[in-house]
């Protein structure tokens with residue numbers, strides 16, 4: 230039909246293909262002007278109902294967005310980039326490092342990596358295989374690969390963003406080319422992401438212009454609400470009780486939170502991320518030392534709130550970050566502080582045992598309310614291992630929280646989150662939470678496999694979840710708990726649970742090490758050596774080993790295990806180390822350390 234053909238012909242740069250245009254022409258053929266008017270309204274209405282057409286997108290991914298995370302931050306950053314890429318018309322393959330086959334690197338053309346740093350400058354467990362592959366002797370060339378890396382870290386640590394730096398080094402050694410400069414993002418990483426997204430996508434556009442892509446369906450799949458650090462879930466505290474004696478070295482509480490099981494799902498091994506309120510006494514002192522009023526309105530990320538609310542709920546007061554001390558040095562113009570600020574290592578040590586209040590007290594400075602809010606960092610959520618299994622407590626989450634406290638600079642210091650949870654929060658109060666998945670600390674899928682669970686202090690928490698899950702799944706594999714703490718009578722955490730499981734036959738063995746009960750400091754690694762024959766036998770039977778708690782404890786445990794393999798496997802040191810390494814590769818040595 231002449232009219233329709235002319236109409237189509239004058240539409241500039243039609244988004245329709247030739248075939249679609251000809252179909253449209255056929256459909257409109259023979260319609261009266263009234264009918265055409267009606268049809269145009271109908272089509273406009275259809276267009277309004279559907280989400281606005283995305284520019285264009287390829288049906289095969291143009292880039293891989295790989296993330297390696299422990300607490301979920303890197304995943305959030307990667308997901309945000311994938312969503313932005315989609316809006317630009319690009320499909321991407323979003324994949325966790327543990328699900329990624331390193332050999333596929335040679336097939337990639339565009340690889341975007343978001344990676345955090347853990348331990349002492351190490352990559353997250355999920356990226357172990359990737360790093361191993363890149364460090365390996367294979368000759369894979371990555372000359373056709375262009376990459377971009379977003380590193381997440383914390384400059385309070387000695388090896389800031391080391392995993393991102395190492396990864397870049399390894400990729401470059403194989404001739405991969407940099408698409409954009411690596412970003413080493415600090416605790417305020419969220420402030421860096423949107424600019425990075427733009428820079429990356431601009432460069433991707435140079436490599437693959439969007440008009441080379443093809444249309445993808447307009448409607449995005451419906452996704453249910455996911456609670457994460459940007460959208461926490463409001464749980465209620467159902468129960469809180471002390472599980473160490475009054476005279477114990479560490480003050481540890483067991484907390485029970487109420488959740489809606491339709492909204493929150495978790496697995497044994499996962500941690501819980503949570504936000505907290507700072508100590509009101511500390512806030513009063515900050516206000517009094519600065520001469521500011523808590524009633525003053527301040528703006529924070531587009532919101533207007535009172536200064537006392539912002540100090541209580543939004544800002545970081547108890548972890549003093551080097552960047553904050555540095556800004557305070559400029560503000561106070563104090564020569565001593567300025568000198569410390571010039572030496573990175575000194576500054577890190579200085580911050581380690583201080584809170585913001587120490588800085589303010591020792592180095593007073595004039596600051597107004599907005600200035601204070603801009604200077605302090607936003608509160609970082611803290612992670613706590615989940616001590617329950619949802620198969621046993623469907624609508625609850627249990628936590629084991631130790632109050633972090635230390636004396637320094639003439640005052641008693643209490644950790645922000647652990648202080649809130651152990652001293653200030655009450656039953657009935659609400660708590661903003663989200664599940665921080667830890668797919669690298671999972672029970673074996675085969676319930677027949679024996680497990681050895683090694684933990685010190687609060688590191689025992691996930692094993693309570695493990696045993697509950699093994700019980701409710703009717704797993705037949707043997708279970709051995711190796712637990713260490715300071716005193717049998719003061720801090721044998723969850724003793725009655727273990728004894729009940731022991732009686733019921735669920736817990737086959739329990740070995741304990743109390744470090745301060747006598748002069749010989751007994752640690753879990755000593756217990757492992759004492760039980761070396763049996764440990765070796767369990768390993769031969771395919772046992773999976775878990776280690777949870779302090780970083781140094783894990784180092785000592787891995788050392789002790791290598792020694793056990795050497796001694797009882799009658800092999801030399803090198804092959805003991807190789808066998809231990811192979812346990813890790815097989816996913817039979819899993820650790821969750823902090």
Ligand SMILES: Cc1cc2nc3c(=O)[nH]c(=O)nc-3n(C[C@H](O)[C@H](O)[C@H](O)COP(=O)(O)OP(=O)(O)OC[C@H]3O[C@@H](n4cnc5c(N)ncnc54)[C@H](O)[C@@H]3O)c2cc1C
Pocket residue numbers: 500547548549580581582583611612613614615629630631632633634635637643644645646647648687688690821822823
């Ligand atoms: C995956 C994971 C799981 C975890 N699970 C648990 C758990 O189940 N239970 C648990 O209790 N904790 C757990 N933690 C630790 C927890 O996340 C917090 O780090 C801990 O509770 C301290 O946080 P806070 O806010 O109380 O202290 P913050 O306010 O964060 O203060 C910590 C700061 O105090 C300083 N500091 C710490 N110790 C000393 C010291 N001895 N002397 C001087 N300065 C010091 C350092 O600067 C440190 O950065 C886990 C951590 C991770 C990463």
Ligand SMILES: NC(=O)c1ccc[n+]([C@@H]2O[C@H](COP(=O)([O-])OP(=O)(O)OC[C@H]3O[C@@H](n4cnc5c(N)ncnc54)[C@H](OP(=O)(O)O)[C@@H]3O)[C@@H](O)[C@H]2O)c1
Pocket residue numbers: 479631632633647685686687688713714715743744745752753754778779780781782783785823
């Ligand atoms: N950053 C870290 O490395 C780290 C490590 C652990 C805990 N923490 C924090 O400290 C707080 C209290 O933790 P907690 O009371 O649960 O436990 P903890 O401080 O880890 O102590 C638990 C037990 O582990 C022992 N231990 C200490 N060093 C060890 C090592 N190298 N090898 C083996 N065992 C070792 C302790 O013995 P002794 O005390 O008698 O030596 C104690 O018996 C928590 O807030 C936690 O976050 C931090």
Ligand SMILES: Cc1cc2nc3c(=O)[nH]c(=O)nc-3n(C[C@H](O)[C@H](O)[C@H](O)COP(=O)(O)O)c2cc1C
Pocket residue numbers: 297298299300301302303304344345346347348349350351353381382383384386387388389390391416418822823
């Ligand atoms: C136990 C632990 C160890 C860490 N070690 C380092 C480190 O050595 N270097 C660093 O830059 N950041 C370190 N960080 C900070 C994390 O990299 C940072 O919090 C990051 O945002 C976490 O991202 P994720 O949630 O994706 O794992 C460490 C954090 C934790 C909890």
